[in-house]
Amino acid sequence: MIRLYDFWESGNAYKVRLLLSQLGIPFERVNIDILKGETRTERFLQKNPNHRVPLVEWPDGRILTESNAILFFFAQGTDYLSEDPWQRAQTLQWMFFEQYSHEPYIAVVRFWTFSGQLESNKQFLAEKMDRGHDALRVMETHLENNDFFVGNCYSITDIALYAYTHVAGEGGFDLGDYAAINRWLDRVRNQPGHRTITDDVGVVVDW
Amino acid sequence: MIRLYDFWESGNAYKVRLLLSQLGIPFERVNIDILKGETRTERFLQKNPNHRVPLVEWPDGRILTESNAILFFFAQGTDYLSEDPWQRAQTLQWMFFEQYSHEPYIAVVRFWTFSGQLESNKQFLAEKMDRGHDALRVMETHLENNDFFVGNCYSITDIALYAYTHVAGEGGFDLGDYAAINRWLDRVRNQPGHRTITDDVGVVVDW
Numbered sequence: 001m002i003r004l005y006d007f008w009e010s011g012n013a014y015k016v017r018l019l020l021s022q023l024g025i026p027f028e029r030v031n032i033d034i035l036k037g038e039t040r041t042e043r044f045l046q047k048n049p050n051h052r053v054p055l056v057e058w059p060d061g062r063i064l065t066e067s068n069a070i071l072f073f074f075a076q077g078t079d080y081l082s083e084d085p086w087q088r089a090q091t092l093q094w095m096f097f098e099q100y101s102h103e104p105y106i107a108v109v110r111f112w113t114f115s116g117q118l119e120s121n122k123q124f125l126a127e128k129m130d131r132g133h134d135a136l137r138v139m140e141t142h143l144e145n146n147d148f149f150v151g152n153c154y155s156i157t158d159i160a161l162y163a164y165t166h167v168a169g170e171g172g173f174d175l176g177d178y179a180a181i182n183r184w185l186d187r188v189r190n191q192p193g194h195r196t197i198t199d200d201v202g203v204v205v206d207w
Numbered sequence: 208m209i210r211l212y213d214f215w216e217s218g219n220a221y222k223v224r225l226l227l228s229q230l231g232i233p234f235e236r237v238n239i240d241i242l243k244g245e246t247r248t249e250r251f252l253q254k255n256p257n258h259r260v261p262l263v264e265w266p267d268g269r270i271l272t273e274s275n276a277i278l279f280f281f282a283q284g285t286d287y288l289s290e291d292p293w294q295r296a297q298t299l300q301w302m303f304f305e306q307y308s309h310e311p312y313i314a315v316v317r318f319w320t321f322s323g324q325l326e327s328n329k330q331f332l333a334e335k336m337d338r339g340h341d342a343l344r345v346m347e348t349h350l351e352n353n354d355f356f357v358g359n360c361y362s363i364t365d366i367a368l369y370a371y372t373h374v375a376g377e378g379g380f381d382l383g384d385y386a387a388i389n390r391w392l393d394r395v396r397n398q399p400g401h402r403t404i405t406d407d408v409g410v411v412v413d414w
Contacts, residue, residue, distance in 0.1 A: 096273035
């Protein structure tokens with residue numbers, strides 16, 4: 001069975017949990033506690049020198065990191081990723097947008113909040129919030145004319161963007177003004193096999 | 208003919224110039240001067256609400272943004288991107304690494320340097336340099352045992368990582384201690400059809 005090195009609160013890890021659940025792929029989960037520095041141990045660095053979760057490990061020892069690359073890998077050949085070269089490029093465009101222009105603001109402020117680091121980072125907060133809202137506005141503009149991000153159907157693009165958008169409020173981002181985003185969040189939640197970020201999926205194991 | 212909205216100094220834009228040149232795809236180039244705020248004009252925001260170059264526009268009006276998504280699009284079906292699902296996932300793993308763990312440090316310090324913003328950002332410099340060297344160490348570790356990043360041959364993965372690594376010194380990153388990276392930089396430079404970041408490629412046009 002494949003094994004997901006996970007962190008319960010991580011939206012990036014949740015992306016993988018959600019897709020694997022929707023695809024019906026069984027997996028083991030290991031909780032790596034970032035707050036205790038467990039991605040920086042020698043043991044973990046042997047698996048990912050870039051000290052991050054999520055990480056997927058196969059029984060034969062192969063390892064894949066980077067949440068959106070993991071999504072792409074498992075979605076190939078399924079309904080969650082188009083075979084069309086142009087739609088694939090659009091999926092990647094939005095996934096790179098998510099990692100460069102969305103996650104470093106929206107996910108990071110949420111992380112500071114639940115890890116108790118908001119006070120020590122307060123001088124950076126205003127800029128983080130501004131840029132997070134920039135990303136939300138880009139999404140809102142797109143969703144005003146589209147039900148989903150690519151090809152008018154649910155795909156890994158939506159999973160990648162849903163993961164941190166739906167919990168943006170936990171970092172203080174008010175989504176009240178983003179009507180199109182809120183309608184899209186509901187559409188994602190209503191997909192067959194949807195699981196929430198706190199749902200107990202996979203088989204939890206120690207390592 | 209396709210049109211690349213470019214910024215001469217941008218490594219992200221250079222990735223696209225380099226691949227299009229190696230593929231022999233003709234293209235127009237428009238210089239968008241980031242330093243003069245030209246990505247923030249209404250006219251440009253109509254094309255990319257996320258106010259960034261590079262951007263590729265087709266004669267029929269289609270637009271694609273995000274450098275690594277553009278690389279992936281043009282490389283599909285060519286020798287610059289494997290058809291193998293596992294190798295494709297590894298390509299994406301490294302391209303997301305580049306955008307999340309490499310570019311925000313190595314490219315940003317270089318940008319501060321040539322745009323005259325180093326002094327005003329000096330309180331952030333030490334952390335940017337540390338994280339940039341973290342990324343370089345991850346690359347060095349991989350390249351100690353591999354000639355290229357994926358599948359033992361030159362691909363868009365190498366183009367994505369070459370773009371800002373080979374000019375890291377312009378931001379003050381000393382590459383002297385990275386022997387494997389230096390050997391890889393030479394291998395990339397020796398690929399057929401290689402063009403430098405300052406080479407005059409494409410057809411420069413106004414817009």
